Amino acid sequence: xxSDTPLLEVKNLDVRFAVRGGDLTALRGISFSLDKGxxxxxxxxxxxxxxxxxxxxxxLIARPGYIAGGQILFEGEDLAAMSERELRKIRGNRIAxxxxxxxxxxxxxxxxxxxxVEAIKAxxxxxxxxxxxxxxxKLRKVQIPSPEKRLDQYPHELSGGMRQxxxxxxxxxxxxxxxxxxxxxxxxxxxxQAEIMALLLDLCEQENVAxxxxxxxxxxxxxxxxxxxxxxxxxxxxxxxxxxIINDAQHPYTQGLINALPQMGEPGARLFQIPGSMxxxxxxxxxxxxxxxxxxxxDQCRQxxxxxxxxxxxxxxxxxxxxxxxxxxxxxxxxx
Amino acid sequence: xxxxxxxxxxxxxxxxxxxxxxxxxxAIVSSIVLLLMVFAAVFAPLFAPTDPYDLAQIxxxxxxxxxxxxxxxxAAFPLxxxxxxxxxxxxxxxxxxVSLLIGFGAVVLQAALGILFGxxxxxLGGRVDSILMRIADVQLSFSTLMVAIIVGAVxxxxxxxxxxxxxxxxxxxxxxxxxxxxQIARTVRASVLAEKKKEYVDAAKVMGFRTNRIxxxxxxxxxxxxxxxxxxxxxxxxxxxxxxxxxxxxxxxETQPSLGSLIKSGFDxxxxxxxxxxxxxxxxxxxxxxxxxxxxxxxxxxMNPRLYKG
Amino acid sequence: MLAFLVQRISQAVLVMFVISVxxxxxxxxxxxxxxxxxxxxxxxxxREALREELGLNDSMVVQYLRFAGNAxxxxxxxxxxxxxxxxEVIAEHLPATLELxxxxxxxxxxxxxxxxVYAAIRPxxxxxxxxxxxxxxxISIPVFLTAIVLIQIYSIGVxxxxxxxxTGWGRWLNGAFTTEGxxxxxxxxxxxxxxxxxxxxxxxxxDGLMHLVLPCVSLASIMLPLFIRLIRAxxxxxxxxxxxxxxxxxxxxxxxxxxLHALKNTMLPVITVGGVQVGVMVAYTILTETVFQWPGVGLxxxxxxxxxxxxxxVAYLMVVGLIFVITNTLVDLVYGLVNPTVxxxxxxx
Numbered sequence: 001x002x003s004d005t006p007l008l009e010v011k012n013l014d015v016r017f018a019v020r021g022g023d024l025t026a027l028r029g030i031s032f033s034l035d036k037g038x039x040x041x042x043x044x045x046x047x048x049x050x051x052x053x054x055x056x057x058x059x060l061i062a063r064p065g066y067i068a069g070g071q072i073l074f075e076g077e078d079l080a081a082m083s084e085r086e087l088r089k090i091r092g093n094r095i096a097x098x099x100x101x102x103x104x105x106x107x108x109x110x111x112x113x114x115x116x117v118e119a120i121k122a123x124x125x126x127x128x129x130x131x132x133x134x135x136x137x138k139l140r141k142v143q144i145p146s147p148e149k150r151l152d153q154y155p156h157e158l159s160g161g162m163r164q165x166x167x168x169x170x171x172x173x174x175x176x177x178x179x180x181x182x183x184x185x186x187x188x189x190x191x192x193q194a195e196i197m198a199l200l201l202d203l204c205e206q207e208n209v210a211x212x213x214x215x216x217x218x219x220x221x222x223x224x225x226x227x228x229x230x231x232x233x234x235x236x237x238x239x240x241x242x243x244x245i246i247n248d249a250q251h252p253y254t255q256g257l258i259n260a261l262p263q264m265g266e267p268g269a270r271l272f273q274i275p276g277s278m279x280x281x282x283x284x285x286x287x288x289x290x291x292x293x294x295x296x297x298x299d300q301c302r303q304x305x306x307x308x309x310x311x312x313x314x315x316x317x318x319x320x321x322x323x324x325x326x327x328x329x330x331x332x333x334x335x336x
Numbered sequence: 337x338x339x340x341x342x343x344x345x346x347x348x349x350x351x352x353x354x355x356x357x358x359x360x361x362x363a364i365v366s367s368i369v370l371l372l373m374v375f376a377a378v379f380a381p382l383f384a385p386t387d388p389y390d391l392a393q394i395x396x397x398x399x400x401x402x403x404x405x406x407x408x409x410x411a412a413f414p415l416x417x418x419x420x421x422x423x424x425x426x427x428x429x430x431x432x433x434v435s436l437l438i439g440f441g442a443v444v445l446q447a448a449l450g451i452l453f454g455x456x457x458x459x460l461g462g463r464v465d466s467i468l469m470r471i472a473d474v475q476l477s478f479s480t481l482m483v484a485i486i487v488g489a490v491x492x493x494x495x496x497x498x499x500x501x502x503x504x505x506x507x508x509x510x511x512x513x514x515x516x517x518x519q520i521a522r523t524v525r526a527s528v529l530a531e532k533k534k535e536y537v538d539a540a541k542v543m544g545f546r547t548n549r550i551x552x553x554x555x556x557x558x559x560x561x562x563x564x565x566x567x568x569x570x571x572x573x574x575x576x577x578x579x580x581x582x583x584x585x586x587x588x589x590e591t592q593p594s595l596g597s598l599i600k601s602g603f604d605x606x607x608x609x610x611x612x613x614x615x616x617x618x619x620x621x622x623x624x625x626x627x628x629x630x631x632x633x634x635x636x637x638x639m640n641p642r643l644y645k646g
Numbered sequence: 647m648l649a650f651l652v653q654r655i656s657q658a659v660l661v662m663f664v665i666s667v668x669x670x671x672x673x674x675x676x677x678x679x680x681x682x683x684x685x686x687x688x689x690x691x692x693r694e695a696l697r698e699e700l701g702l703n704d705s706m707v708v709q710y711l712r713f714a715g716n717a718x719x720x721x722x723x724x725x726x727x728x729x730x731x732x733x734e735v736i737a738e739h740l741p742a743t744l745e746l747x748x749x750x751x752x753x754x755x756x757x758x759x760x761x762x763v764y765a766a767i768r769p770x771x772x773x774x775x776x777x778x779x780x781x782x783x784x785i786s787i788p789v790f791l792t793a794i795v796l797i798q799i800y801s802i803g804v805x806x807x808x809x810x811x812x813t814g815w816g817r818w819l820n821g822a823f824t825t826e827g828x829x830x831x832x833x834x835x836x837x838x839x840x841x842x843x844x845x846x847x848x849x850x851x852x853d854g855l856m857h858l859v860l861p862c863v864s865l866a867s868i869m870l871p872l873f874i875r876l877i878r879a880x881x882x883x884x885x886x887x888x889x890x891x892x893x894x895x896x897x898x899x900x901x902x903x904x905x906l907h908a909l910k911n912t913m914l915p916v917i918t919v920g921g922v923q924v925g926v927m928v929a930y931t932i933l934t935e936t937v938f939q940w941p942g943v944g945l946x947x948x949x950x951x952x953x954x955x956x957x958x959x960v961a962y963l964m965v966v967g968l969i970f971v972i973t974n975t976l977v978d979l980v981y982g983l984v985n986p987t988v989x990x991x992x993x994x995x
Contacts, residue, residue, distance in 0.1 A: 058895055062886075084900075092897035099895075104888035109910045109986060119896045154986040170896070474661055477922050477974055482929035482966075489951040489959060493676050576788050580933055583790050584948055603794060603937070611798055618791045626786035633782070 005076060006033035007177060007210055008057070008095075013070035013080070015049075015056050015234075017281070024281040026052045026065060027234045034178065037208045039201070041221030041242060043257070044231035047278045050214045051100075053231065054182045057212070058091050074178075093123040096171035098181040098200075102163035102188070106155035112166055113151030119173050138169040142199060161192040168200055178210045186215070197224070218257050222246045230254050233279055233289035235305075240314030250316040253290050288318070296320040356638050363634040366627040373624055377432040384426035385412070389592065400610045418598075418613045419605050427593055428617050432624065434594040438508045439575035443567050445513030446574075447520055451563065454524025455551045459532065469525070472518035484515040484577055488586035501589035508587055512574045519573075523566045527559035561639045569632035572625045579621055595621040654978050658971045665967035669960045670713045673723075674706075676956050722964060723957035727950070732961035736943055740965075741845040742834060743931050743942030749862030750927070754869050762877025763912075766885060767904055769878075778878070781871035789930050793864035793937040796831075800860060803827025830857045832939050861938045868930055869923060876919055881912040914985050921977025925970045 015027035027049050034040050044050050055061050057072060059079050072079040074095065079087065091097075099105040106115060116135035117128055124131075132151060139147035142165040155163055164184065171179050184200060185193040201224055204211045213225060221228050222242060229239040230251065238251040249255045256274035276293040279285055287304050291297040300319050308315045309322040316322075357363050376383055399421040401410050410417075415424035453472075457465040475483055488511050492500050500507065531537060532555070540550045575595075581587035582596030583603075590601050595617050602614030697703050701712060716722070722732045765774040798804065806823035809816035830853075837853040838846035848854025884890065885908055893903045932944035939945065943962060950958040 055891075060891065060895055062891065088897045088899065090897070091895055097892075097895040099888060099892055101888065105892045107889040107893065107907050107911070109914070109984075110907065111986075118898060118902065122897050122899065122902075156986065474664070477925050478967075478970060479922075479926035479929045482925060485929060485932060486963065489947075490672055490676065492951060493954050493956070493959070572786065576786075579788055580790065583788075584932065584936060585952065599791065599794070603790075606794060606798060607802065609802075611802075614794055615798065618794065622783075622787050622791065625788075626783060629782065629786050 007036045007038075007075065008034040009071075009073040010057070011071040011073065013053075013056060013072065014068040015052055015061060015065060016068040018064040018066065023068070025068075025234060025284070026281060027056065030070070030236055032229055032236065032239060034210050034212060036177065037205075037210055038227065039204070039211045039213065039225045041225035041228035042212065042214045042231060043216065043218055043221050043228060045216060045278050047233075047280065048231040049234040050216075050231055051182055052234075054097070054180050054212070054214050057178075057180055058095055058097060059087055060091070060097075089123070092119055092176075093174045094176050095178045095180065096174070096176040098164075098167055098171050098179060098184045100183040100187055102160055102167055103155075105167055106163060108155055110154075111151065112153055112155065112158075116151070116166075116170055116173060119170055123174055134173060135169070138172050139166070141172065141203065142166070142169045144169070160188050161196060164188060164196050165199070168196075168203065172203060172207065172209075175207060176209060178212065179204060180212045180214070182214045183216070184213075185220075186217075218246075218261055230257070233284055234281070235289065235317065237290065237318070238314060238316045240312070244312055244314055248312075250311050250314055250321045251290075251318045252294050252296055252320065353638060357634075360634055362630055366630040366634070369623065370627045370631065373432060373620075373627075374436060376429055377436050380426075380429040380433045384423075384429045386423045386426045388422045388427040388430050400605065400608075400613070402610075403612050403616070415616055416610075416612045418602060419610070424612065424616060427598055428595070428620055431593050431595045431598045431617060432620060434505065434588060434592065435575050435578060435596070435621070435624070438505060438512070438578045438588075438594065439571045441505075441509035442512035442516070442574040442578070443570045445509055446517045446570065447563065447567055449513065449517035450520025451524050451556070453517065454521035455528055455556065457521065458525040458528025459547070459551050459555065465525075468521070472521055475515070476518050480512075480515040480519070480573075481577055481580060484511050484581060485584065485586065487511045487515065488581050488584075492586055501591070504588050504592070508578055508581060511581070512577050515577070516570060516573065519570060520563060520566055523562050524559055527562050528555055531555050531558050565632065565635045565639055568628060568635055572628040572632065575621070575625055575628075595624075650982060651979075654975050658975045661971050662967065665971075666714055666717060666964065667710065669963045669967075670710050672963070673713070673956055673960045674709065676954075717964060722961040725950075725955055725958040725961075727953050727955045727958070732958050733965075735946065735958060736961055736965050737844045739941060739943045739946045741841075741847065742940060743928075743935070743944060745848055745858065746861055746865060746931055746934065746940060746942060747924075747927055749858050750865035750869070753862060753866035754873055757866075758870055758873035758877055759909075762874045763881055763904065763909060765874065765878040766881035766912075769882065777874065781874050784867060784871035785875075787867070788933075789864055789868040790933045790937050792867045793860070793934060796860050796864055797937070799825050799827070800829040801827050801831035829860055831860055833857065833941060861934050861940050864937070865927065865930055865934045869927060872923070873916070873920075877912060877916055880915050881908060884908045884911045887911075914981065917977060917981050917984065921974055921981075924973045924977075928966055928969065 010033070011031050013027055013030040014025065015030075016023040016025050030053060032040070042050055042053060052061065052065065056067060057079070059067065059072065059082065061067065067080045070080065074090065079090065082090075106112070113132060113135065116138075117131040120126060120131040120134055121128070126134075135151060136147045139150055144150055144162065144165050150158070150166070155166075158166065168184075171181075179200075181200065185196050188196060197220065200211070203209070213221065215221060225242045227240065228242045228245055229236050230245070230253065231237070232253050238245060238249070238254050245254060246258065249258050253274070256272070259272040260274065274293055279289060279292070285292055286302060288294070288297070288301045288306055291301040294301065298319065306317045306319045306322065308317050309325060310316075311321060311325060357367075381387070399417055399419050401413050401417040403414065403416040403424070413423045413425070415428065417423055418427065453468050457468040488507070491507055491511070495503075495507075537550065537554060540554050545554070578587060578594060579596030579599065582594050583600045585600065588594040588597045590597055593601070598617035599614050599621070602610070602612075602617065605613050606615075701709065704712075720733055724730060725732045725735050728735045761777050764771075765777055768774050804823070804825045804827075806820050808823070809819040811817055811820065834848050835851075835853040835857040837851040838848055839850040839854070841847050848858050890903060890908055893907045898907075928944075931942060932948060934940065935942045935944035936948055943965070947959065947962045949955075950962065
């Protein structure tokens, strides 16, 4: 099923923010890949660096942030090293993005039509009329009623759910290979979240678009993605097939996240909470950034950052896990 | 007493304000220049070679002498003389004194009005708020300078030239103070609205403090830093307004000149080539206003208060 | 739309009412029409009879209503000095002021937008920093001082002899700083073109334009820094917004992002402030016209003050008040038309 070279491959990506008194590291050694048509989830608490990761895929990090190292290979070409001109040809065209808050994403003073047509015209040599037809077709795809009329409306005339549909339509306008969706339903009413998510997934599947879904909602990720990444304090601490991680999480943080999910069918059960909170970028703890909140933390955890180890099909960065694996190996050797 | 002041001084030296001041060259230079100017102006009688108010010291034969460095200059008058033969250096020192006095006085008055009305509008809200802010809106849309010119014109017409000249300083303080109160009132109102939402105000209410006690003892101290920032800029504005009024003949009389009236009286002689009578006081005015504005910019950056925008 | 219009217009009427009350109070408090009409040599009885006849013994309310009624019919009394209806006097002076304001506004518009936008897009560039520095200094220079300096340099001329005349570079530097002068700095010139009514324009002759240069530049100099700073600040805020980032994520060119997406959002608040600044500009015309002896309403107003020409002062207040109110209302309406999020119901959506 897996082709040889993935569609998108991020290698050892470092992102920093230049602030007064030195740099802050927002992303450290991020590596992952995305195949054609695959659905990849990226989970973590707010402040873990999910959004920075999303924006860095398009090399769209706002100043004072910058890519300090690593590669973002899209079909073998490094987006991190590309000129703005070349990047523009990819942005919105081959990799599209869906932002978190539909209220803030569309320009309030330009009509929906203008904002859709300009996106098409930025990438295709095409007349306004033809572009409007494409736009109407995509609006119809996201099930917006009377799409021709919508083109002349302004964002504030549409509800939040409608606007997010428009944004999904804009993402699909140029038939991209990848859609990066940064918390696409968080800002919406709970009642329509599921509807919008289902729509997005359907369309990605229909058009064979790879989806990178960034969310803090482990429930959604477990239901809709094939593989997932767990981020903590700018690092990926666990990644692998979603089913495997959900069923048997290795990293104590991931375990905590899963335990914190409200369990169905157990009314009155106490919700589990991971004690403490995510460190801010300004004072990331030494060693494993999770150690102050971790029950298994040892001196080793406090001093050095753990490397990735493989457990099954899952990569984990945790000394506790690597120690367990080694113990198991030794026991097996002793047993044989 | 001394230890208390000493520890306060130490606390100040450790504060963020002092820290950022030390790192900002513009702020340091501006405040040095401002301090020198204020010092020279306040002690003008000590520094000035002559007393421009004393007619006995003036000799009309010395009129329109150029500053030192130009041909025909007299070393006794380093900045030259004006058309009446007054020493420019002395008139400028005394003029800066008048300008600073009016600027400072007007800001004290507008701060008093602005704080009172801003607190009332912000704290009481409702009808009081909308009426006060409507008045402020209208007054601002007419521009404070326009209001000042009109009030000045009315005063001048009703008091007559002579009488107006005698009480000009108080009149100008009054006119500028009244014309500019909306600026401070809006800022105070904005910060009161923000403070009102905070818990300590609720706590004070629950404890049964009276309204004016809550306003003046609890809310006001927390709105001081934006007031401080805007008041700094307002001093510069008041000095410019005073200069404008004086230039129009609605301000200080020539016998008791401010920087504005010096510029005005010198302007009549610019065509005859005596540029220094008008341009040197002009330069002093610009430097004075500029350093105050630069300090205001710096304060705004450091204190970063909620200022009323626009 | 209708509700919005009604609301704005009733507001404007209210403000005009307040202005008229103030104007009436000034007229009532300062002007004694009898003094002007009959002088000193009239007996008390005759005076009293005249007062009665002129309605000066009526109650304040009646007198105000008469004043307001006359004003509505375009009668604001006669100027003491000119001896003719005040509105006629103002109509003769208004075109000069309007041309001054138009010229200055053109300068402000054509310079503030490009400079403000540039400074927002490239805040670190030395040219942007230079512009911002000049703006800060510019705000601190009163308009009449700018005018005086401009007169000295471009009208009178400056001869610089700071550098040694006997060296080549000294001569060159002296020459570079020396200006010829020659630009007119007094009045509007003689070559005015009659447009209509009382409007004689300086825009259609070289001489008229030459006379406009210094006054317009002076008037513009005080507002320009303000607008540059405002446009820069607004634009920088807009550039931080999500929809700008989204526009970049769509792969749009930076030209389109900066000059359509960002600029359109920037100009909305600028329009509002611009409307308010028209009021400030009128105040500055008084100063500018004084320096350049520009025969507009500002100079006329100042002369009316020195001559204690109360009816003319009052009429000026009413007319200027009306201009403010009309421009502010128009700005609100234009803002409503440009900004799609204002549904012209008076409330922001």
